[in-house]
Amino acid sequence: MAMNSEVKIRIEKLHKIFGPHPEKALKMLGDGLDKETIFQRTGTTVGVHDASFDILEGEIFVVMGLSGSGKSTLVRMLNRLIQPTSGKVLIDGQDVATMSDAELLEVRRKKMSMVFQSFALMPHMTVLENAAFGLEMAGVDKVTRSERALEALSQVGLDAYMDSRPDELSGGMQQRVGLARGLAVDPDVLLMDEAFSALDPLIRAEMQDELLNLQEKHRRTIVFISHDLDEAMRIGDRIAIMEGGCVVQVGTPEEILQNPANDYVEAFFRGVDATQILSAKDIARKTQVTLIRHPGDGPRAALQRLAQHDRDYGYVLDAKQRLLGVVSAEGLHSVIEDGGDSKDISRAFIEEASVVQSTASMQEILPEVTARPWPVPVVDEQGRYLGAVSKNLFLKTLQRSHARQNGTEEVAP
Amino acid sequence: MKWLTFDEQTIPLDDWVQDGIDWLVENYREVFQSLKVPIEKTLEGLEWIFHSLPPVVVILLFVVLAWRFGGKRLAGFTAGSFLLVGNLGMWTDAMTTLSMVICSVVFCALMGIPLGIMSGRSDRFEVLLRPVLDAMQTTPPFVYLVPVVMLFSIGTVSGILATIIFALPPLIRLTSLGIRQVHPELVEAAVSFGANPWQVLRKVQLPLAMPSVMAGLNQTIMMALSMVVIAALIGAGGLGGPVVQGLNTLDIGLATIGGLSIVLLAMVLDRITQGFKK
Numbered sequence: 135m136a137m138n139s140e141v142k143i144r145i146e147k148l149h150k151i152f153g154p155h156p157e158k159a160l161k162m163l164g165d166g167l168d169k170e171t172i173f174q175r176t177g178t179t180v181g182v183h184d185a186s187f188d189i190l191e192g193e194i195f196v197v198m199g200l201s202g203s204g205k206s207t208l209v210r211m212l213n214r215l216i217q218p219t220s221g222k223v224l225i226d227g228q229d230v231a232t233m234s235d236a237e238l239l240e241v242r243r244k245k246m247s248m249v250f251q252s253f254a255l256m257p258h259m260t261v262l263e264n265a266a267f268g269l270e271m272a273g274v275d276k277v278t279r280s281e282r283a284l285e286a287l288s289q290v291g292l293d294a295y296m297d298s299r300p301d302e303l304s305g306g307m308q309q310r311v312g313l314a315r316g317l318a319v320d321p322d323v324l325l326m327d328e329a330f331s332a333l334d335p336l337i338r339a340e341m342q343d344e345l346l347n348l349q350e351k352h353r354r355t356i357v358f359i360s361h362d363l364d365e366a367m368r369i370g371d372r373i374a375i376m377e378g379g380c381v382v383q384v385g386t387p388e389e390i391l392q393n394p395a396n397d398y399v400e401a402f403f404r405g406v407d408a409t410q411i412l413s414a415k416d417i418a419r420k421t422q423v424t425l426i427r428h429p430g431d432g433p434r435a436a437l438q439r440l441a442q443h444d445r446d447y448g449y450v451l452d453a454k455q456r457l458l459g460v461v462s463a464e465g466l467h468s469v470i471e472d473g474g475d476s477k478d479i480s481r482a483f484i485e486e487a488s489v490v491q492s493t494a495s496m497q498e499i500l501p502e503v504t505a506r507p508w509p510v511p512v513v514d515e516q517g518r519y520l521g522a523v524s525k526n527l528f529l530k531t532l533q534r535s536h537a538r539q540n541g542t543e544e545v546a547p
Numbered sequence: 548m549k550w551l552t553f554d555e556q557t558i559p560l561d562d563w564v565q566d567g568i569d570w571l572v573e574n575y576r577e578v579f580q581s582l583k584v585p586i587e588k589t590l591e592g593l594e595w596i597f598h599s600l601p602p603v604v605v606i607l608l609f610v611v612l613a614w615r616f617g618g619k620r621l622a623g624f625t626a627g628s629f630l631l632v633g634n635l636g637m638w639t640d641a642m643t644t645l646s647m648v649i650c651s652v653v654f655c656a657l658m659g660i661p662l663g664i665m666s667g668r669s670d671r672f673e674v675l676l677r678p679v680l681d682a683m684q685t686t687p688p689f690v691y692l693v694p695v696v697m698l699f700s701i702g703t704v705s706g707i708l709a710t711i712i713f714a715l716p717p718l719i720r721l722t723s724l725g726i727r728q729v730h731p732e733l734v735e736a737a738v739s740f741g742a743n744p745w746q747v748l749r750k751v752q753l754p755l756a757m758p759s760v761m762a763g764l765n766q767t768i769m770m771a772l773s774m775v776v777i778a779a780l781i782g783a784g785g786l787g788g789p790v791v792q793g794l795n796t797l798d799i800g801l802a803t804i805g806g807l808s809i810v811l812l813a814m815v816l817d818r819i820t821q822g823f824k825k
Contacts, residue, residue, distance in 0.1 A: 239743060241741075243740065254732040254736035267737070267750075271740050315740070319740070
């Protein structure tokens with residue numbers, strides 16, 4: 135997803151080493167030694183190794199990885215629940231890793247809040263008091279904080295439960311309170327650490343929708359930790375994949391699905407239904423003949439170009455790359471024969487030829503691709519031609535993702 | 548090689564301690580005497596209250612507390628116990644003991660809860676404190692009774708001091724345990740919302756450690772009551788008096804009514820403070 139947003143959080147060469155001699159371990163990392171060797175020699179554990187990436191304002195940025203890959207450590211360095219060993223965490227240009235304690239408290243109280251996997255609600259407080267917790271820490275007076283907490287609770291549909299205790303609520307409801315607690319302080323950045331992982335699948339999907347809804351109404355920067363690929367695909371604008379403390383790839387779900395950086399990333403995407411994730415623009419290729427419509431260019435010129443490239447179909451564009459129509463060699467022939475020296479190519483346009491939008495999934499364009507003998511043209515919102523999807527191309531993409539899914543399951547005879 | 552045959556004592560620790568205490572008594576007795584002033588004043592106040600209140604009022608007060616924290620049955624038991632103690636002729640001694648116990652528990656709480664919090668929040672402090680607590684709990688009270696008397700002279704206040712030494716450790720330990728039992732995720736959540744250490748303690752750790760702290764207070768009360776007889780040996784008044792006197796004169800009847808009164812008082816205080824936890 136192309137976004138013209140500004141960088142909200144910039145992470146630069148961030149390291150976290152747990153254990154007694156972080157400097158030694160850092161040096162050994164610099165010398166190219168791996169985690170296991172370093173652990174054996176120094177007794178230190180590399181939590182996060184050399185992470186650098188940007189998180190953009192208003193996006194949902196998912197950090198994905200297996201347990202032990204360092205994703206929880208990484209997110210805890212964003213609000214310095216864990217002190218980084220080295221590197222920078224710049225939030226609006228301010229380095230969290232080195233700021234004073236007073237500044238850090240301000241950032242935690244006003245700019246960032248966190249939602250936890252285990253909900254971490256205070257059992258001795260009511261739902262309302264829990265939602266107001268961040269505001270209470272910030273010293274907001276009781277009336278105001280109750281008001282704002284109630285507003286946050288109503289955003290997640292729990293205002294009626296304000297006087298209940300957390301243990302009287304179901305898991306899903308408890309996490310809504312956790313979410314309300316995060317929202318009540320009106321933060322720029324919401325950190326969500328496996329926030330929905332403890333919920334059962336139905337409730338989880340519901341919470342994901344809820345989060346997307348909230349995001350629709352009020353865009354925040356959300357850093358979402360997950361080990362669940364479906365979740366990452368569903369809610370993530372961009373995904374960072376972590377392995378053994380390293381960030382191995384950052385990109386949109388489509389980018390990562392199409393070009394996995396290594397086997398680890400690929401393994402993650404095994405079992406993912408490519409037809410749901412890939413959209414028309416991801417697979418469209420500009421290998422077809424395009425004909426720019428110029429005054430004076432007629433059917434004859436078009437036919438000649440098709441013959442040159444040995445193609446049966448051509449795509450007619452205007453000067454701004456907008457698709458005007460699809461022509462076939464056959465159609466051009468008959469126009470030439472009928473109208474003698476007619477200059478109007480539009481008479482040769484195939485009437486049934488329709489376009490598909492760039493964002494349509496492979497699943498959605500399948501009927502069109504199979505029904506037409508010509509490659510189906512793909513256009514963006516402005517009607518500009520992005521390429522075409524042939525049956526051949528479609529099948530090849532399917533085959534590739536299928537091979538990837540079954541890659542390791544193939545047993546030698 | 549005298550130190551490997553063990554024929555004779557080679558480390559005169561006993562003499563050193565003796566000399567040390569003598570030196571302290573000689574040079575710093577006034578300091579220790581002034582240390583006991585706050586305890587003395589508190590005790591005087593408590594004794595004045597319990598001795599000047601008509602017994603009916605004291606009984607009513609405890610019955611109401613029992614009702615509030617334990618329910619009807621405990622209220623009945625409390626009324627019965629106090630009436631029995633009064634009719635055994637032990638009322639005045641019982642009120643002295645009650646003042647002593649409350650005074651000990653107040654000072655135990657003033658010292659024990661902060662120490663327990665510190666030890667709950669700092670591993671290093673806990674490691675340093677642990678042997679001290681072990682010594683306080685396992686040293687027989689008779690061992691420190693004499694130095695306490697030498698430094699603070701004979702009387703009820705010395706009895707209270709000995710009681711504090713004996714009854715303080717469980718409160719510290721249970722407070723520390725309560726703080727440590729607070730789920731780290733809750734502390735982390737509080738910190739992530741910008742709580743400073745004081746806010747973490749006051750808003751999260753202490754409220755959640757309260758049941759454990761209350762259990763510690765309850766233990767302290769029970770241990771304070773069990774010290775009543777030993778304290779009587781160094782001149783503390785109260786229900787320990789008749790027991791000691793009974794033992795000395797082989798008056799088993801007197802010792803029994805003193806002992807029974809202590810047990811009844813202990814049961815009432817125990818049940819009421821158990822109710823605090825809820």
